[in-house]
Amino acid sequence: MPSADVAVIGAGLAGLLTAVRLAENGARVVVLSEGNGALHWAGGPIDLGFRPGARTAAAVVGQLARRRAHPYAVLGADVAPALDWFQRLTGDLGLPHAGSLSGGFGALPTGIGGIRPVSIVPEAQAATLQPWAPGERLVIAGHAGYKDFWPRAVASSLARPEVWGGFSRPDRVVGVALDWPGLRERRNLNALRIAEHFDDPDWRAAALDVTARGVASTGSGPVRVGLPAVLGLRDHPRVLEDAIQRFGAPVIELPLVPPGIPGIRLHDVLRAKLRALGGRILIGERVARVEVTEATVTAVATEAATREVLTRVGALVLATGGVAGGGLVGDPDGAIREMVLGLPTDGPPIERWLHGDPLNPASLPIAGAGIRTDEALRPVDPRRPARGPLFGNVRVVGSLLAGQQWMIDRSGDGVALASAWRAAASLAGTTASATRSSRTTEAVR
Amino acid sequence: MTIASVVDEALHETVGLSTDECLKCNICNEVCPVARVDDRFPGPKYVGPQAQRFRLAAPVPINLDGRPVHSPDRTVDWCSGCGWCTTACPAGVKIAEVNNRARASMRAGHRPRLRDWLISQTDLLGRFGAPFTPLANWTLQNRAVRWLIELVLGIHRKAPLPLYAGRSFRSRFKRRGGVLGRAGEVDLPPPDRAVVYFHGCAANYYEQHVADAAIGVLERNGFQVIAPPQNCCGLPMISNGLYPAARSKARHNLDVLAEYARLGYRIVGTSTSCTHTLKAEYAEMLDLHDEDARAVSEATWDICEFLLDLHEEGRLDSGFGRIDLDLPYHAPCQLRSHGIGLPAMDLFALIPGLRAVDMDHDCCGIAGTYGLKKEKYDIAMRVGEDLFRRVEASGAAETACDSETCRWQIASATDRPSRHPVEYLAAAYAAADAAGTAAGTAH
Numbered sequence: 001m002p003s004a005d006v007a008v009i010g011a012g013l014a015g016l017l018t019a020v021r022l023a024e025n026g027a028r029v030v031v032l033s034e035g036n037g038a039l040h041w042a043g044g045p046i047d048l049g050f051r052p053g054a055r056t057a058a059a060v061v062g063q064l065a066r067r068r069a070h071p072y073a074v075l076g077a078d079v080a081p082a083l084d085w086f087q088r089l090t091g092d093l094g095l096p097h098a099g100s101l102s103g104g105f106g107a108l109p110t111g112i113g114g115i116r117p118v119s120i121v122p123e124a125q126a127a128t129l130q131p132w133a134p135g136e137r138l139v140i141a142g143h144a145g146y147k148d149f150w151p152r153a154v155a156s157s158l159a160r161p162e163v164w165g166g167f168s169r170p171d172r173v174v175g176v177a178l179d180w181p182g183l184r185e186r187r188n189l190n191a192l193r194i195a196e197h198f199d200d201p202d203w204r205a206a207a208l209d210v211t212a213r214g215v216a217s218t219g220s221g222p223v224r225v226g227l228p229a230v231l232g233l234r235d236h237p238r239v240l241e242d243a244i245q246r247f248g249a250p251v252i253e254l255p256l257v258p259p260g261i262p263g264i265r266l267h268d269v270l271r272a273k274l275r276a277l278g279g280r281i282l283i284g285e286r287v288a289r290v291e292v293t294e295a296t297v298t299a300v301a302t303e304a305a306t307r308e309v310l311t312r313v314g315a316l317v318l319a320t321g322g323v324a325g326g327g328l329v330g331d332p333d334g335a336i337r338e339m340v341l342g343l344p345t346d347g348p349p350i351e352r353w354l355h356g357d358p359l360n361p362a363s364l365p366i367a368g369a370g371i372r373t374d375e376a377l378r379p380v381d382p383r384r385p386a387r388g389p390l391f392g393n394v395r396v397v398g399s400l401l402a403g404q405q406w407m408i409d410r411s412g413d414g415v416a417l418a419s420a421w422r423a424a425a426s427l428a429g430t431t432a433s434a435t436r437s438s439r440t441t442e443a444v445r
Numbered sequence: 446m447t448i449a450s451v452v453d454e455a456l457h458e459t460v461g462l463s464t465d466e467c468l469k470c471n472i473c474n475e476v477c478p479v480a481r482v483d484d485r486f487p488g489p490k491y492v493g494p495q496a497q498r499f500r501l502a503a504p505v506p507i508n509l510d511g512r513p514v515h516s517p518d519r520t521v522d523w524c525s526g527c528g529w530c531t532t533a534c535p536a537g538v539k540i541a542e543v544n545n546r547a548r549a550s551m552r553a554g555h556r557p558r559l560r561d562w563l564i565s566q567t568d569l570l571g572r573f574g575a576p577f578t579p580l581a582n583w584t585l586q587n588r589a590v591r592w593l594i595e596l597v598l599g600i601h602r603k604a605p606l607p608l609y610a611g612r613s614f615r616s617r618f619k620r621r622g623g624v625l626g627r628a629g630e631v632d633l634p635p636p637d638r639a640v641v642y643f644h645g646c647a648a649n650y651y652e653q654h655v656a657d658a659a660i661g662v663l664e665r666n667g668f669q670v671i672a673p674p675q676n677c678c679g680l681p682m683i684s685n686g687l688y689p690a691a692r693s694k695a696r697h698n699l700d701v702l703a704e705y706a707r708l709g710y711r712i713v714g715t716s717t718s719c720t721h722t723l724k725a726e727y728a729e730m731l732d733l734h735d736e737d738a739r740a741v742s743e744a745t746w747d748i749c750e751f752l753l754d755l756h757e758e759g760r761l762d763s764g765f766g767r768i769d770l771d772l773p774y775h776a777p778c779q780l781r782s783h784g785i786g787l788p789a790m791d792l793f794a795l796i797p798g799l800r801a802v803d804m805d806h807d808c809c810g811i812a813g814t815y816g817l818k819k820e821k822y823d824i825a826m827r828v829g830e831d832l833f834r835r836v837e838a839s840g841a842a843e844t845a846c847d848s849e850t851c852r853w854q855i856a857s858a859t860d861r862p863s864r865h866p867v868e869y870l871a872a873a874y875a876a877a878d879a880a881g882t883a884a885g886t887a888h
Binding site: 033034035036037038040041186187188190192196257258259264275280282283284285286302303304305306307309325326 | 470471472474475476480481484485487488491531532533534535536537721724725728739742743781782783784785786805
């Protein structure tokens with residue numbers, strides 16, 4: 001008999017991790033999501049927090065936790081155990097993540113020729129955590145006709161020392177544009193199509209050959225090879241192994257514009273894990289309303305043409321994202337609405353939602369809007385937090401939590417991990433009141 | 446009411462304007478089964494939200510001089526209409542619907558291609574073919590004839606066409622005293638003891654065993670079944686961009702079904718694509734927003750959705766006998782568009798011994814009439830290939846699926862039967878009866 005002890009709304013990193021953790025603890029979980037989550041845009045790194053000049057992620061987490069408004073003020077202590085669990089989980093699922101809270105930062109070159117400070121990265125970006133040796137060069141290689149990745153342009157940007165912002169950097173950066181087999185005739189090439197090509201062992205061998213010759217043409221001596229993040233989808237571990245072996249050098253996958261292949265890989269294994277644990281994941285389900293009895297959510301109604309489907313739940317996890325993810329919507333009259341329960345939100349007044357340079361993260365205070373919670377991640381009224389939780393069986397996770405300037409703090413993934421960990425722990429033992437049921441609201445029965 | 450809510454409503458009322466929510470994030474391109482296998486289709490984003498900038502928002506866009514405006518990107522015709530883009534879109538853009546409307550506006554004002562017109566006429570084909578079942582089936586199975594059909598019409602010679610099953614379901618149902626009339630013409634039990642059956646063309650002409658199974662299961666649960674006059678739901682025409690013809694089919698169905706819906710009867714269908722058309726596409730594609738359309742939409746249930754609802758109300762006879770079987774199950778794209786989860790899997794779980802496995806594959810490729818077409822057959826086969834290989838590797842003797850054209854595609858590609866979920870429920874009741882008889886405790 002299908003039923004949901006816990007319904008998780010949202011299928012991004014926070015939602016999927018909460019669901020997997022709950023399912024590991026024995027809960028029957030259903031994930032309901034309006035569409036595919038933001039992991040499909042993700043480039044690979046797990047951001048726990050960064051500040052210019054900081055030496056370790058642990059130090060930044062500590063700093064942020066001392067700020068009362070940041071979710072780490074509540075969750076800071078859970079970042080370490082959550083990360084430990086995440087690294088064991090993804091390792092078991094064939095997508096190990098390197099790095100640690102205390103291991104320091106590296107600089108990950110990106111597909112637009114910038115760098116991104118990273119502390120936790122998938123295996124294919126692990127080489128960025130090692131300092132560059134004297135004389136070591138970075139070769140940026142890619143297919144010449146692929147519109148989302150221009151190897152020579154990327155290399156010429158990365159050749160400027162100031163781009164590396166004080167991080168250890170290569171001695172020399174060279175770009176080579178290659179002709180990967182059979183792609184010249186292809187139209188509409190995107191990262192996913194090339195990744196699927198890499199899954200094919202024969203094509204892969206040929207493409208890696210071409211690439212190895214291109215890398216060799218740039219000279220000899222110690223080298224790392226930067227490639228667009230397209231090294232396979234389903235067979236990624238084998239593609240990576242083959243590439244490293246063929247080049248005899250470390251490989252770095254550079255994050256690209258969406259679709260984000262590293263994020264899709266993570267999404268796919270988490271989804272498969274959830275299903276293997278008996279969890280359900282339903283995409284294309286927009287929540288229309290919830291049923292509440294005495295500050296307890298008893299059911300979630302999702303839209304189904306002119307009717308709705310009612311899922312009876314023991315608990316509800318909101319992983320709907322913030323303003324960027326659609327969990328919050330700002331109205332022209334200045335109200336910031338939470339879209340599922342209509343929870344009271346905490347955020348700046350409308351005059352301060354945006355100001356100044358739109359490309360500067362510091363000019364987007366609206367990004368910090370969200371829901372305030374108690375220690376168990378139950379929502380509270382931000383103006384009357386002392387009155388306690390508004391709903392006993394609701395938890396808020398991920399970027400819906402108020403007080404994150406994730407583009408500045410770079411703590412978005414750490415909040416997702418720690419809040420998933422905390423929410424799952426605090427919901428241990430929850431069971432459903434009844435089962436998923438389908439009901440007309442207006443039709444006569 | 447605030448100005449914001451008025452603006453909000455205006456923006457979301459039409460499918461076309463939902464593209465205003467598009468972030469250009471590429472998730473739709475990433476899930477598109479057709480773009481996955483063929484470069485000729487640039488993907489839903491390019492022909493949908495992107496190209497929509499060049500289209501007007503009116504249902505049939507017209508120029509200032511009154512001529513229809515065509516899509517600037519004719520590659521929209523490679524879209525199979527599976528609807529995955531809409532399902533996966535995190536911003537709520539009705540991408541598949543936008544693309545289907547774009548195709549219809551391309552077709553508007555032109556005479557349809559003979560092939561597209563013909564494969565859309567599912568009840569015409571049924572009505573004329575069924576009386577000549579042996580001849581028609583010989584024709585459909587004859588390789589030389591099929592080659593000729595491909596040459597002349599453009600229907601691929603290997604495309605999975607169904608075989609006629611002789612007398613139609615309606616005429617058999619009439620013979621055994623079934624109720625076929627319109628509301629008001631017939632005496633009926635109250636709505637909690639009778640349902641309207643929308644059999645669709647498939648159960649009427651090709652798969653009467655599905656109709657029989659459905660009626661058996663419904664009757665066992667205390668429902669009298671009514672099969673009022675009905676024609677094709679119109680989906681094949683919608684898929685081929687022939688909206689005016691689809692509207693006339695829809696109008697006829699709505700006239701008959703709305704009478705029942707208003708009396709409180711639920712409309713139950715065994716074709717998950719027909720039920721989705723009644724529920725959603727009359728409004729979303731054909732702009733039928735009147736009271737009849739609304740009443741029918743609210744009253745329509747896919748049969749598994751209906752039976753699961755009975756179960757959750759404690760009204761389903763769950764005395765299922767044992768069926769020892771490994772059963773790969775494919776959830777059709779149209780079922781996902783219902784937004785009701787996978788009710789068949791929940792029902793399978795009630796049958797002792799039945800080990801159903803959700804194959805978790807996006808699309809079998811056929812997409813109604815898409816995979817029948819000569820130029821699209823190969824795309825359809827590649828879209829479903831992974832599903833077919835995994836079914837074969839599973840060693841299972843048969844598969845289950847809620848939609849008829851998917852069943853025909855999967856059965857043909859894997860060379861083993863594919864059945865409707867309700868057939869297993871009927872078989873499980875029969876198994877219970879047989880066991881009861883054997884034990885001397887028959888009902």
